Amino acid sequence: DQQVKQNSPSLSVQEGRISILNCDYTNSMFDYFLWYKKYPAEGPTFLISISSIKDKNEDGRFTVFLNKSAKHLSLHIVPSQPGDSAVYFCAASAGIGGGADGLTFGKGTHLIIQP
Amino acid sequence: NAGVTQTPKFQVLKTGQSMTLQCAQDMNHEYMSWYRQDPGMGLRLIHYSVGAGITDQGEVPNGYNVSRSTTEDFPLRLLSAAPSQTSVYFCASSSGGLANTGELFFGEGSRLTVL
Numbered sequence: 001d002q003q004v005k006q007n008s009p010s011l012s013v014q015e016g017r018i019s020i021l022n023c024d025y026t027n028s029m030f031d032y033f034l035w036y037k038k039y040p041a042e043g044p045t046f047l048i049s050i051s052s053i054k055d056k057n058e059d060g061r062f063t064v065f066l067n068k069s070a071k072h073l074s075l076h077i078v079p080s081q082p083g084d085s086a087v088y089f090c091a092a093s094a095g096i097g098g099g100a101d102g103l104t105f106g107k108g109t110h111l112i113i114q115p
Numbered sequence: 116n117a118g119v120t121q122t123p124k125f126q127v128l129k130t131g132q133s134m135t136l137q138c139a140q141d142m143n144h145e146y147m148s149w150y151r152q153d154p155g156m157g158l159r160l161i162h163y164s165v166g167a168g169i170t171d172q173g174e175v176p177n178g179y180n181v182s183r184s185t186t187e188d189f190p191l192r193l194l195s196a197a198p199s200q201t202s203v204y205f206c207a208s209s210s211g212g213l214a215n216t217g218e219l220f221f222g223e224g225s226r227l228t229v230l
Contacts, residue, residue, distance in 0.1 A: 004157075006157075009155075034218065041223070041224070042223055042224070043119070043205055043207075043221030043222050043223050043224055044158070044205070044219075044221050045221070046218045046219065046220075049218065089157060089158065102148055102150075102160035102163050102173050102174075103158075103160070103219065104160075105150075105157040105158040105159070106157055107155060107156060107157040108157055
């Protein structure tokens with residue numbers, strides 16, 4: 001029973017265009033959501049997060065949107081760059097302040113930026 | 116700035132052998148955890164620790180043992196390796212507490228093959 005779902009295993013986007021990565025969750029107790037980026041042979045690195053009290057958080061080219069009623073979040077990357085090619089994991093936490101009981105991860109989406 | 120250091124990076128074991136994956140962090144983080152990543156499965160939490168002397172089970176703890184005698188170290192022991200434990204293992208740490216945003220800092224991973 002997957003609590004965090006990333007239904008697109010891969011996504012191909014042209015350089016300069018917008019990349020939209022989607023994530024759905026089922027656990028209503030999740031109150032903090034994060035996106036991680038992973039290159040081959042490296043550990044995941046934190047990208048951006050959002051608390052359930054917000055519906056949008058922006059950091060440079062990266063924006064995360066949260067729709068609590070739909071239990072859906074999305075990561076927008078504008079404009080997409082070749083260095084953005086990586087696997088992106090959506091993660092969620094139900095702990096106070098997040099993290100104490102671990103994060104629940106989705107299966108990941110492999111983003112490929114084409115020149 | 117070492118961050119989270121995992122050793123070894125690669126290991127091949129025979130079924131039934133035991134071994135320990137080492138993890139050390141130099142950020143004085145209270146919270147440490149171990150995840151495994153399998154193809155098409157995302158990252159799954161094995162064990163975690165919220166401080167020295169305190170450990171707890173995650174989603175997939177069977178076949179693994181942990182201890183936390185110091186803040187810096189969180190080794191993961193495989194008691195009797197099985198082919199199902201072939202995976203990439205990631206150690207992660209965070210500052211924990213109410214201020215924690217759930218942001219985990221990951222090591223580079225340890226690739227384990229059990230024959």
